[in-house]
Amino acid sequence: MxxxxxxxxxxxxxxxxxxxxxxxxxxxxxxxxxxxxRNNLNIPNVNGFQVLKCDFHMHTVFTDGHVWPNVRVQEAWREGLDAISFTEHMEYNPHKDDVKVDHNRSHDLAVNLAKENNIVLVKGTEVTRQTPPGHFNALFIEDANTLVSDNDPKMDQEAIDRVYQQKAFIFWNHPGWQVNKIPGSYEWIDFVEKQYKDKKLHGIEVVNGLGFHKKALDWALDRNLTIIGNTDIHNLIANSYDIEREGVHRTMTLVMAKDRSAAGIREALDVGRTVAWSSNYLFGKEENVRDLMNACVSVSPAYFEKTNAKTKEVTKYYEVKNNSDLYFELELKTGKGTKKLVLYPESTQILTADAGQSVLSYDVVSTYIRSDKHLTFDINLK
Amino acid sequence: MxxxxxxxxxxxxxxxxxxxxxxxxxxxxxxxxxxxxRNNLNIPNVNGFQVLKCDFHMHTVFTDGHVWPNVRVQEAWREGLDAISFTEHMEYNPHKDDVKVDHNRSHDLAVNLAKENNIVLVKGTEVTRQTPPGHFNALFIEDANTLVSDNDPKMDQEAIDRVYQQKAFIFWNHPGWQVNKIPGSYEWIDFVEKQYKDKKLHGIEVVNGLGFHKKALDWALDRNLTIIGNTDIHNLIANSYDIEREGVHRTMTLVMAKDRSAAGIREALDVGRTVAWSSNYLFGKEENVRDLMNACVSVSPAYFEKTNAKTKEVTKYYEVKNNSDLYFELELKTGKGTKKLVLYPESTQILTADAGQSVLSYDVVSTYIRSDKHLTFDINLK
Amino acid sequence: MxxxxxxxxxxxxxxxxxxxxxxxxxxxxxxxxxxxxRNNLNIPNVNGFQVLKCDFHMHTVFTDGHVWPNVRVQEAWREGLDAISFTEHMEYNPHKDDVKVDHNRSHDLAVNLAKENNIVLVKGTEVTRQTPPGHFNALFIEDANTLVSDNDPKMDQEAIDRVYQQKAFIFWNHPGWQVNKIPGSYEWIDFVEKQYKDKKLHGIEVVNGLGFHKKALDWALDRNLTIIGNTDIHNLIANSYDIEREGVHRTMTLVMAKDRSAAGIREALDVGRTVAWSSNYLFGKEENVRDLMNACVSVSPAYFEKTNAKTKEVTKYYEVKNNSDLYFELELKTGKGTKKLVLYPESTQILTADAGQSVLSYDVVSTYIRSDKHLTFDINLK
Amino acid sequence: MxxxxxxxxxxxxxxxxxxxxxxxxxxxxxxxxxxxxRNNLNIPNVNGFQVLKCDFHMHTVFTDGHVWPNVRVQEAWREGLDAISFTEHMEYNPHKDDVKVDHNRSHDLAVNLAKENNIVLVKGTEVTRQTPPGHFNALFIEDANTLVSDNDPKMDQEAIDRVYQQKAFIFWNHPGWQVNKIPGSYEWIDFVEKQYKDKKLHGIEVVNGLGFHKKALDWALDRNLTIIGNTDIHNLIANSYDIEREGVHRTMTLVMAKDRSAAGIREALDVGRTVAWSSNYLFGKEENVRDLMNACVSVSPAYFEKTNAKTKEVTKYYEVKNNSDLYFELELKTGKGTKKLVLYPESTQILTADAGQSVLSYDVVSTYIRSDKHLTFDINLK
Structure with missing residues (x-):
């Protein structure tokens, strides 16, 4: 890779x-x-959908980030991403003594470079309210300079309404980020419930950087909200992620889209066809995670049989191939066969099973389909 | 990878x-x-043929190698190879004071391990005559213990005849290996001509380890002999090849086979459907190299156009994607577009071309279809 | 590295x-x-002693290993080791149908290569009794062919006596290796006690490969036996250890010796001046581990002071430099300063402390000076 | 590392x-x-001088760079540098619509972070005149906002005079950078001669990024000007240098200084105690390069002798150890011994020599002490 x-x-x-x-x-x-x-980040199509690699949360010098916008496009291109979004803070501009405040500016500066690099640049912003409720990202906005930049809590609803009026896709960022500092901040509070009820909340960022917000995953699943994972990068990707090490990637949202376009992404986000990917883990709705894994992992027919000289028991041999850059770690739940399978990116393992077995059932411990539940994956033996 | x-x-x-x-x-x-x-070594199918990764030349402690036979199977499995062959010297047994001489033994000891690992183990031997003519590998033999082990030059023909009688696939090893020591040893001598005429020579090892035998490539092309590349490894693969570095692989023969089996390999060798792969280079018949590259490299439709503000000239943008672990380095011959394209394994580059161009023609300098000729590769623009 | x-x-x-x-x-x-x-494996001298990197437990094809003896010397040279010992099993020769049994042979075959590579080759053997008591290594023997090769338990004492008569340095290997299979096998049994009392047991292998035998560490500490760590490698080092990854090394015994010689090693083993090193961990007597760490880690004088604008509290800044290829991970026990310091090989960290502090006391969690105790390391601030 | x-x-x-x-x-x-x-970049002291790793040429968003100033300090800290200097263009501010022009600002913003990280931050600027004469860096200036920012060629002398008045250390940047575009631009022109004569030119950047300006090296040597190597980085270091690959480092100036301080650096620059380091190459005055190499490379006494059974010739064996992160590649000029020695960073090679030899003389082909001359290095054998 x-x-x-x-x-x-x-x-x-x-x-x-x-x-x-x-x-x-x-x-x-x-x-x-x-x-x-540009490194190919290999993930096969899933049910005919392209799997787009997207990071919808990042900053530049135009708010509190440390790079010029072009760097974000370059990082994305090199790492094999398909789409990114600058989500500068509306209400927070620590560089304002040096950098002129213009909430559209980082996007506008990078538009052409993104086109040349075939990166989909989704226009976005971060509605940065005090916590709680905290921060919300709005994607597919039209003009950030007409939004709310006043951080008075009385304006919280207005801030959401303005991005909603621009037909944004809105998700709640890192719900637990202040859990240790602000009591009550990591709860499904009334304000959030109201946005949800009013269809003004469409997704939740269940992974932010390398932090997995477990309660947030369950909230999203229970309400059928779209599951998102992002970097929220401020400094360099290479200073946060050990990306030169093989198999390492930034946190991202895998979007199963009809095509590699802004419209394709929007449609998939609207219907929730996403999986969040961070470190070696996948997070998402059971169906999505399963479909993704089915597209990536294939099992050969038995290629060898061995008979135990003493017991006369027959063991069959299979190849389990991971055709993707994802990582899957499986632990046997039921059946007689290999107890543990580690499917490293772009690699293959040998699976053995008792000759009588037709199915082995595994827990995929590198996936979360709920805060306390892994995907179950059945391997059918032929 | x-x-x-x-x-x-x-x-x-x-x-x-x-x-x-x-x-x-x-x-x-x-x-x-x-x-x-097991690392997947990704190469897409070529015209419906699987591309098997094969190393047909190696040694163990049973002649002058430094490892037990199981190590060779393990190396092959980890590196993603499909087939190997132990080719112990018939006439050279430097370990004979310690290791009992049995020319079949390394093969026999590894047969079951190879089966468990789904590695095709081709029974072979190295007919190790004095130079010239030097060494010949014979694959698909039946019994090495019935072959010639006496190294008297008078027995050279008999040595070939015996493997021929076993219906072996026979190729000439590293023809230039003694070029600096034995004058006349790197020539198409009468003995070789005779084998060729008598259909007792079927291929030539044009790459041995990291040495590319240029004259040998032309001999093979001129006579339609099968082109082979092998490691001839004696010590550890990891002591000769920097295989933990990304993109590095051992020297091997890419065999375009109907299936992953000994029979599939034999058929492909017999008809010459091979490409030798060493370092970043490919060596082979033009048609084979071109088919292989066509399977690996894809070009997108134009995804962006840019008009020069002054000249009004329009430049179109394309993605050139290498879907394989091979490496291709291209230099523009004709047309107006990107002058140099380096298609690293599993990566993508941007190509730009003047709007009027329908084809760009490149020299693929990482390929040899003759000792002094690279493949020409045309990129059709849409 | x-x-x-x-x-x-x-x-x-x-x-x-x-x-x-x-x-x-x-x-x-x-x-x-x-x-x-040859990679330099950097560890500064400790109290004037050279720190020799030694692996006293390994096998070749001459018993149940998978490589010819030269490979072991090459591995040692490349990895920066100073001394190795072939410790072929006396009582176990699974390759005997193919390889002539000669208990001295692997050593003898490698002697000259070791000299050319400046590797100290210590003549050794593994006394491979049934478990319990299990296996003992004997170093500095004279002739393995005169030892006991009969594995009748009645011969256990005779087997030890014979190596003892050759003035061997004797240590008990991997005491817990059969803990899950043979009840009572991981105990300080009478036979072992007798050897210890009779001065026929001089050390214990507390780390074997990547297994840390915790009870064995305490036994060694309580009886002032020499602490040993080895690979017990049978296949390739590179197939067991991810040695091409930076910072990774095989398991070994660090011997603090007067010089780089067999005699220097023997003297240090006899007096117990060793530390076992495996993965990121060090195991040894408190004094040895502390002396080693003191030689590797240095703390600068304060180079900067920062005053908190509000509280007027002053923080001082220090550099903590690890001048070695060892790894140290520290957690603050007492004092006000940096809570956690990870001293990666050949790297430096910043330590901050309240201005009033003269000492910070850390637990070095990457060291074991007892099965349940880390080294305490005081950093004196200037 | x-x-x-x-x-x-x-x-x-x-x-x-x-x-x-x-x-x-x-x-x-x-x-x-x-x-x-922070990675230790190991180079032993040279004649009692510390070898400081310095990069005196770089940019941030405050002129045409792509990062906020803090990123430059972080990069330097991680890579083991001791000193850096922001050298923003006086006459070129492409970001001025977005970032307020203040020529001191990037320095001022990073001062405290540099102190906390123990990085010497040298106040500098790039006097960016049209080519020829081109660009000059001025280090140790006091106030960039009082310098010349008008790029009228008539102001060239005034621009130099102003930095000279601030007692700057002045060096000519990348003299050949426009050689292919501007005829006559890569010459020792009158303007430069005048600065040199008037003691207003103190050094020359002979390596800029990965470009070695050969003529510039000779100019510096002939006039005893200080030899400098820098990155001139605008984007990320990690996007220009493959720094996660072992042994790779950015281009820099090695300054042999009395201490790790701005004053120490200034003194060493003033007297020319520097060596430029780029890729695997060293560039400098013969004496400096030799002293540096002597500090890094040590040769053991002979540790082994081998007598050829036939010829009775005796060969002696020595270890040649590179105690640094530098790279030295040697080719034998005179004497009978190892023809080629590659001293990779932190590694050791075996050297063999005929017993009668007392000296072997090598060309160090990885050094340039003139555009057409390598250092000669004599190895004395004991």
Whole structure:
């Protein structure tokens, strides 16, 4: 997935090129250069839907982030993402002495670069109210400069209403982020209930960075809200995630979309066809997680049988192949066979089972289909 | 491709497990353990053929190698190979004071392990004559103990005849290996010509380890012999190849086969449907290399157009995606567009072209379809 | 520590060299080659003693290992070890149908290679009795072929006596290895007590591979036996340890020796100047672990002071530098300062402390000076 | 050098911590987190001088860079640098519609963070005149807002004079950067000669990023100007340098200083005690490069002798140890011994020599002490 290779023509250039370099007196020492490429983040289509890799929560110097907007597009391109959204704070501008406040500006500056890189740039913002209720992201807005930037709690409803009027997709961010500091802040409070009832709340960010908000997952599942995972990155992705290590990726939302477009994403978000992915874990509605896993994992027919010389018991051998960059860790629940299967990204394991078995049932401990429940995955043996 | 991840349940085990560990007084420190898995070496099917990854030349302690036969199967499994062959020297047994000479033994010892790991183990041997003519590998033999082990040059023909009688697939190994030591050894000599004429020579090893035998490639192409690449490994693969570095693989023969079986391999070898792969390079018949590349590389329709404000010239943007673990490096020959494209394994690059272009023609400098010729690859723009 | 770099002269060779390569028709594709080098495993001297990296337990094809003896020397050289010992089983020869039984043979075959590589090769053996009492390693023996190879329990004492007569350094291997299978096998049984009383037991292997035998550590500490850690490797080091990942090393015994020689090692073993190192953990007598850590970790004088604008409290800043390839993880016990310090290999952390503090006291949770006790490490602030 | 390890206490926390996590409903998934640490960049002291790692050329969003100033301090800290300097363009402010122009601002914003991280932040600027003469960096300035920002060529001398009046250390940047675009721009022109004569030019940047300006090296050597290497980074270091690969570092100036302070750096720059380091290469005055290499490389006494059975010739064995993170590649010039020695960072090689040899003389092809000359390094054998 992430490959570090010297470019062959660097060798060739060092042959023919060295002459030219001698001519012009400047020699390139390319060996330590970072290879410019977009890493394929492989996930097969799911029921005909493309699986788009999306991060809907991030910041730039235009609010409290530490990079110019172009860096976010570059990070996304390199890491194989399909869509991102700048969600600058409406109510918080710590750089305002140096950077002119314009809530649309980071988006506008990056629009063309995103197009050139084939990255879908969703116009968004972060409605940054005091906690509780805390922060909400609004995607697919039209104009951030007409929204509420006053952080008086009396304006909370108005702040939501304004993004709602722009037909935004609205989700509640990191509901538990102040759990240790503000009592009562990690609860399904009346304000949130009201937005939900009024159809002004459409999703919940159950993973923010590397924090899994367990109660938030259950709230989303119980109310059929769309499940979201984002980085909320302020500094560099590479300073938060060990992304040069193989298999490591940023937190993101996997969106099963009809096509790779803003409209495709919106449709999928509206109907909740998402799975959040963070570290080695997947979080989502049971059906979505199962469909995703079914698309990624395949089991071969038995390719070998071994008979125990003493007991005459027959063991059959199967290959279980993970065709994706996702990670699945399985523990046997019922049946006689391999007790533990670790399906690392883009790899294969051998599964053995007693000859009589037709199904082995596993708990996929790297998935959460509820705060206290893993996906059950049945492997049918042929 | 190669992922190093801590197993999640190690965490879980450290919860529930620590109790047990306290009970039995032995604690596992798994963090530094090598992850046991088979890496998928991704290459899409080519014209309906599976692309099998094969290494047909290697040694164990049973001649002059440094490992027990099981190690070779383990290496192959981990690295994603489909088939290997032990090709112990018939005429050279430096360990004979310690290891009993039995030319079938390494194969026999590994047969069951290979079956359990779904690795096709092709029975082979290395007919190790003095140079010239040097060494020949014979695959699909029946019994190595009935072959010639006497290294008298007078027996050269007999040695070939015996493997031929076993219906072996025979190829000439590393033709240039003694070029600097034995004058005349790197030539298409009469003895070789005779085998070729008599249909007793079926292929040539044009890459041995990290050495590309350029003249041998042309000999193979001119005579329609099958093109082979192997490691000829004696010590550990990991001591010769930097295989833990991403994108690095051992030298091998890519066999485009009807199925993953010994018969499938034999058929493909017989008709020459192979490409040798070493370092970042591919070596083969033009048609085979082109078909392989066509299977791996896809070009999107134009997704963006940019008009130069001054010149009004329009540039179109395309994604060129490498869906494989192969590496392709392209340099523009004709047309107006991106001059250089490096398609790292499992990655994507942006290609730009003038709006009027319908085709860009590239030299694929990481391929050799002759000792002095790269594949030409046309990219059709939509 | 482990560096993967293309050799510069490969570039230069590709200039001048390509001509020569064209001449002889063989081209080298060096890019994927494993770099041949010995990695420095950095640990500063401790109280004037060199810290030798030793692995005193391993096997080759001459008993139940999977490699020829030279591989063990190569592995040791590359990984920066100073000393190894082949400890073939006296009583167990599963390869005997293929490999002639000679208990000295693996040592003898490797002696010269070890000398050329400046690796101290300690002559040893594994006295492989049934469990209990289980296995004992004997180092510095003279002739393994005169020892006991009959595995009748009645010969247990004779087996020990014979290695003792050769003035061996004797330690008990992996005492808990059969804890789950053989009740009573992980106890300080009478036979062991007798050897200890008779001065025929000099050390205990408290770490074997990635297994930490907790009770064994306490037994060793209570009786002032030398603490040992080994791999007991049978297959490849690279198949058990993820050694290409930075910071990863095999399990070993750190021997604080007067010089890098067999005699230096023997003296240090005899007096117990050792620490076992496995994964990120150190195991040993308190004094040894503390001396080792003191040699590796240094704390700068305060380089900065910051005054809290509100509280007027002053915080001082210090650098804590780990000058070694060891790993130390510290948790604050007493004092006001940084609560957690992770001293990764060859790295530095910032420590902050209240201005009034003169000492911060830490638990080094990556060390065990008893099965239930970490080293306490005081940082004196200047 | 760069270690990626899971923190042990993450395991421990997952035991005791999971309860707390259950309590507050937020679970941390730390496995993919980037480890926060400062990598030691090991270079031994040279003749009693500390070798400080310095990058004196970089940009932030305050001119045409892409990051907030704090990111530059973080990058420096992580990579083991000792000193950096923001050198914003005086005459070029492409972000001025969004970011208020203040030439001191990036420095001022980072001062405290640099102090906390023990990074020496040298106040600097880039005098960005049209080419030729091109750009000059001025270090140790007092106030950038009183300098020349008008880019009229008539002001070139005034621009230099103003930084000179602030007692700046002035060096010419990347002299060949426009060689292919502006004829005559890569010459020692009169303007530069005048500054040099008037002692207003003190150094030359002979390496900028991964470009080695060969003629510039000779100019510096001939006039005893200080030799400088910098990144001139605008985007992320990690987007230009493959820094997560072992052994890779950014381009920098190694300053042999009396202490780790601004004053120490200034003194060393004034007297020219520097070596530029880029990719695997060192560039500098012969004496400085030699002293640096002598500090890093040590040769053991002979530890083994081997006598050729036939010729009776005796070969002696030595260890050549590289105690640094630098890279040295040696090719034998005179003497009978190992022809090629690659001293990878923190590693050791075996050198063999005929018994009669007392000295082997090597070309260190990874060093440039002139555009066409490598350092000669004599190894004395004992």
């Amino acid at each position: 992430k490959i570090k290779l010297t470019i062959l023509s660097a060798f060739l250039l060092s042959v023919s090129g060295l002459q030219a370099q001698t001519d012009n007196g400047v020699m390139r020492l390319e060996e330590f250069a970072y290879p410019v490429k | 190669k992922i190093k991840l801590t197993i999640l349940s190690a965490f879980l085990l450290s919860v529930s497990g620590l109790q047990a560990q306290t009970d039995n007084g032995v604690m596992r420190l798994e963090e530094f353990a090598y992850p046991v898995k | 482990k560096i993967k770099l293309t050799i510069l002269s490969a570039f230069l060779l590709s200039v001048s060299g390509l001509q020569a390569q064209t001449d002889n028709g063989v081209m080298r594709l060096e890019e994927f080659a494993y770099p041949v080098k | 760069k270690i990626k390890l899971t923190i042990l206490s993450a395991f421990l926390l997952s035991v005791s911590g999971l309860q707390a996590q259950t309590d507050n409903g937020v679970m941390r998934l730390e496995e993919f987190a980037y480890p926060v640490k």
